[in-house]
Amino acid sequence: MVSVYLKNDNIKVNVKTGKSMREIARKSGASMEFGCRVGDCSTCIAKIVHGADLLNPINDKELLAIKAIGSKEENLRLMCQCIVEADEGEIEISYFF
Amino acid sequence: MPALTAKLSPSVDFIGAFDPKIRTFDIIMKTANGSSYNSYVVRGSAGVAIMDTVKKEFSKDFFLRLESLCKYEEILYIVLHHLEPDHSGALEELMLRAPQAKLIISGRAVLMLKGIIKSDVAFETANTGKIISLGDKTIEFLSTPFLHWPDTMSSYLHEEKILFSGDVFGSHYYDERLFDDEVGDFSYAFKYYYDHIMRPFKQYVLQALNLYSRFDIVTIAPLHGPILRTNPQYYIDKYEEWSSEAKFRKHTFGKKMLSVFYMSSYDNTHTMAKKIMEGADSIEGIVASMYDLASLDESNMVDLLEESDAVIIGSPTINGDAVKPAWDLLACMAYLESQGKIGAAFGSYGWTGEAPEMLHDRMRWLKFRLPVKPIKIKLIPTKEELEDCFAFGVEVAEITMGKMVEMEI
Ligand SMILES: Cc1cc2nc3c(=O)[nH]c(=O)nc-3n(C[C@H](O)[C@H](O)[C@H](O)COP(=O)(O)O)c2cc1C
Ligand code: FES
Ligand SMILES: [Fe+2]
Numbered sequence: 375m376v377s378v379y380l381k382n383d384n385i386k387v388n389v390k391t392g393k394s395m396r397e398i399a400r401k402s403g404a405s406m407e408f409g410c411r412v413g414d415c416s417t418c419i420a421k422i423v424h425g426a427d428l429l430n431p432i433n434d435k436e437l438l439a440i441k442a443i444g445s446k447e448e449n450l451r452l453m454c455q456c457i458v459e460a461d462e463g464e465i466e467i468s469y470f471f
Numbered sequence: 472m473p474a475l476t477a478k479l480s481p482s483v484d485f486i487g488a489f490d491p492k493i494r495t496f497d498i499i500m501k502t503a504n505g506s507s508y509n510s511y512v513v514r515g516s517a518g519v520a521i522m523d524t525v526k527k528e529f530s531k532d533f534f535l536r537l538e539s540l541c542k543y544e545e546i547l548y549i550v551l552h553h554l555e556p557d558h559s560g561a562l563e564e565l566m567l568r569a570p571q572a573k574l575i576i577s578g579r580a581v582l583m584l585k586g587i588i589k590s591d592v593a594f595e596t597a598n599t600g601k602i603i604s605l606g607d608k609t610i611e612f613l614s615t616p617f618l619h620w621p622d623t624m625s626s627y628l629h630e631e632k633i634l635f636s637g638d639v640f641g642s643h644y645y646d647e648r649l650f651d652d653e654v655g656d657f658s659y660a661f662k663y664y665y666d667h668i669m670r671p672f673k674q675y676v677l678q679a680l681n682l683y684s685r686f687d688i689v690t691i692a693p694l695h696g697p698i699l700r701t702n703p704q705y706y707i708d709k710y711e712e713w714s715s716e717a718k719f720r721k722h723t724f725g726k727k728m729l730s731v732f733y734m735s736s737y738d739n740t741h742t743m744a745k746k747i748m749e750g751a752d753s754i755e756g757i758v759a760s761m762y763d764l765a766s767l768d769e770s771n772m773v774d775l776l777e778e779s780d781a782v783i784i785g786s787p788t789i790n791g792d793a794v795k796p797a798w799d800l801l802a803c804m805a806y807l808e809s810q811g812k813i814g815a816a817f818g819s820y821g822w823t824g825e826a827p828e829m830l831h832d833r834m835r836w837l838k839f840r841l842p843v844k845p846i847k848i849k850l851i852p853t854k855e856e857l858e859d860c861f862a863f864g865v866e867v868a869e870i871t872m873g874k875m876v877e878m879e880i
């Protein structure tokens with residue numbers, strides 16, 4: 375199990391590998407915001423506070439979106455593009471920062 | 472129409488367009504006094520910058536005014552602070568007429584630009600701190616997103632202390648006298664614009680004001696209505712006050728507000744509401760209250776929702792739906808920030824009972840946190856079921872007070 379802590383909502387969700395952040399957000403009732411759901415709109419941008427390496431690798435759409443926003447924050451991801459890939463560990467995510 | 476322009480300062484002129492006849496703006500706003508689409512030209516020793524354009528139908532006025540002040544070849548930059556069609560309507564044509572000009576938009580506007588101009592155009596993006604020079608004039612950009620689209624930004628002309636604020640500080644108020652000290656009383660339009668356009672983005676307004684405070688501002692040049700040059704600080708203070716005033720009780724008494732809104736025909740949903748409220752109110756730090764949706768005006772709904780840290784809505788299922796006042800209540804969220812609010816739904820039903828689930832779903836789309844499943848009870852609640860309602864109230868209240876929710880999915 376990987377424990378995913380959604381900081382803004384104070385929710386801890388324990389999940390098996392392969393779960394998408396979309397499903398985690400929806401099923402936990404988190405207020406994480408999604409728009410297009412395909413990586414185009416940047417609505418779902420969030421910061422991985424720790425555990426970034428437990429997710430799938432960042433893709434080109436995400437790199438483009440993060441560049442466009444011009445933020446200097448590290449470990450930004452688009453939540454609609456993220457999947458938990460590890461079997462064990464802890465992830466902490468913070469959105470609307 | 473005379474090619475009327477107006478001077479804001481030695482090197483800045485108004486070249487926007489007037490729309491005296493418009494009576495509804497963006498579907499959601501009434502505009503009794505019409506409006507204007509403000510655009511400006513800034514002249515420097517090396518060339519000029521055009522700050523925003525106008526709504527497409529008004530392109531002719533805009534180009535007439537522009538041509539009375541500069542040649543297309545002189546345009547170095549076209550700045551679009553906001554891509555909404557009321558300001559980008561003449562962009563495509565302007566870029567054809569001034570192909571050498573560099574288009575400047577915010578980073579968040581990049582993907583929108585494709586949806587506005589169907590052809591590929593060259594552009595540069597601006598974030599806070601980016602500076603462009605017109606020779607002896609310097610324009611600095613400020614990233615002020617979500618006011619009221621993701622792409623919005625502002626800029627500041629250093630030499631003449633003018634803030635180009637985008638839709639921020641706008642009013643839908645047509646008056647060709649243009650300056651705040653010469654036009655009629657537009658204060659209602661200034662407040663109305665804030666309430667309908669900026670209020671859902673209070674946190675972003677405060678962030679923008681914080682950026683603006685770094686500058687000495689002599690004139691505010693917004694995208695709609697009067698240009699503010701008499702006492703710009705007055706308007707800034709108004710925005711600050713309106714954006715800070717919510718959550719009176721939280722700030723004054725240190726309590727969190729939990730509101731139970733309900734509607735009931737045979738008292739069943741009402742009985743549930745009372746128990747839920749009792750449960751919630753038993754939690755330290757929470758003030759729970761109950762409101763009958765049957766007699767709440769929209770403006771009261773908006774104010775109550777804004778004050779509430781948690782919103783619990785109860786509706787019976789009537790003809791396979793929640794009742795209209797419950798939907799009306801949620802429609803009021805269009806005027807407010809919902810991020811961070813806790814939501815929950817309940818209701819009594821006869822045979823299908825979809826209302827609570829539908830309200831829950833709608834709240835999810837409105838970005839409420841929904842940590843507790845909706846609760847529905849068939850017809851008259853039993854004693855045990857009322858205990859469940861009490862526990863439901865307790866649970867929502869505890870989570871509102873910061874209890875961590877842990878689950879497995
Ligand atoms: C006040 C206002 C708020 C808007 N909010 C959103 C929004 O939250 N999400 C979105 O995708 N588009 C939003 N839009 C953009 C509109 O959906 C877009 O401009 C659309 O093309 C308008 O369609 P229409 O020409 O049929 O009116 C908003 C537009 C306005 C004027
Ligand atoms: S929801 Fe649009 S980028 Fe993720
Ligand atoms: Fe706008």
Ligand SMILES: [Fe+2]
Pocket residue numbers: 555557558638694695
């Ligand atoms: Fe506008």
